[in-house]
Structure formats: structure tokens, C-alpha cells
Amino acid sequence: MDIRIRILTIGGAVCILLMVVELVRRRKLKEEYSVLWVFTAVFILLVSIWFSLLAKVTHAIGAISPASTLFFFGLLFSLVLLLHFSVRISSLERRLTALVQEVGLMNVEEPDGEQADDGPQPAHVAEPAGVDR
Numbered sequence: 001m002d003i004r005i006r007i008l009t010i011g012g013a014v015c016i017l018l019m020v021v022e023l024v025r026r027r028k029l030k031e032e033y034s035v036l037w038v039f040t041a042v043f044i045l046l047v048s049i050w051f052s053l054l055a056k057v058t059h060a061i062g063a064i065s066p067a068s069t070l071f072f073f074g075l076l077f078s079l080v081l082l083l084h085f086s087v088r089i090s091s092l093e094r095r096l097t098a099l100v101q102e103v104g105l106m107n108v109e110e111p112d113g114e115q116a117d118d119g120p121q122p123a124h125v126a127e128p129a130g131v132d133r
Contacts, residue, residue, distance in 0.1 A: 009048035016041040036084075040077060 020037045023029035029037075047054045047070070058069040 006048055006051075009044060013041045013045035013048060016044070036081070043073075 016037065020029065020034050024031060024034045054066045054069060058066050061069065063069045063072065
């Protein structure tokens with residue numbers, strides 16, 4: 001591997017690691033997602049430093065060039081990430097539907113026409129003066 005490419009990939013892997021740490025520190029990225037990105041950066045760092053490992057993996061999977069091996073694993077990584085986020089979005093959608101239904105049931109009117117009084121009124125809704133409940 002050319003030394004310029006090696007330096008570039010090592011720098012890129014270190015930048016990814018630093019960026020992930022900073023995003024977690026600022027609470028922009030949850031720890032559960034940071035693990036995947038740290039593993040990816042460490043993998044890129046290992047492949048950059050230890051090129052013979054990439055050559056062995058390329059030979060083991062039957063690929064012709066190391067670039068196609070990297071492309072294959074990048075595509076595999078993207079598919080796993082998309083699947084993970086699809087599962088996460090589906091779970092959040094189910095929780096949101098249940099929450100909307102629960103709020104709807106809380107606001108349902110009672111048979112005599114009055115709304116159910118399940119708690120205090122929001123601050124922006126004023127009670128009419130002189131009305132006792």
C-alpha cells in the first residue's frame with residue numbers, strides 16, 4: 001500500500017474516533033451507537049497499519065483486490081446500520097402510536113357531556129370565574 005494512502009486512512013480513522021468521542025461527550029450521539037462507530041474506526045485503523053491482514057481477508061473471501069474487499073465490508077456495514085435503524089424506527093413508531101392512543105383516551109368525553117377530569121388543567125386554559133367543580 002502506498003504510504004500516502006496509508007497516512008490518509010490512519011488520519012481518517014483517528015478523526016472518526018475523535019469525532020465519535022466528542023459527539024458522545026456533547027450528548028449528540030448515544031453510547032449504544034458509538035460502539036459501532038468505534039469498531040469501524042478501529043477496523044479501518046487495523047487495516048491501514050496491518051495491510052497483510054486485508055490481503056489475507058481478501059484471499060479468504062475469494063475477492064480479487066483489497067479494494068473490492070473494503071467495498072464489500074463497507075456495503076455490509078451500511079446494510080447492518082440500515083437494518084438497525086429500521087428496527088429502531090419501527091419500535092419508536094409503535095411506542096408513539098400507543099402514546100397517542102393513551103392521550104386520546106385521557107381526553108375522551110364522559111357520557112354526560114363533560115370531559116373527564118383526570119388531573120389539573122394546563123396553565124394556558126383558564127377556568128371560568130365562579131365555577132366550582
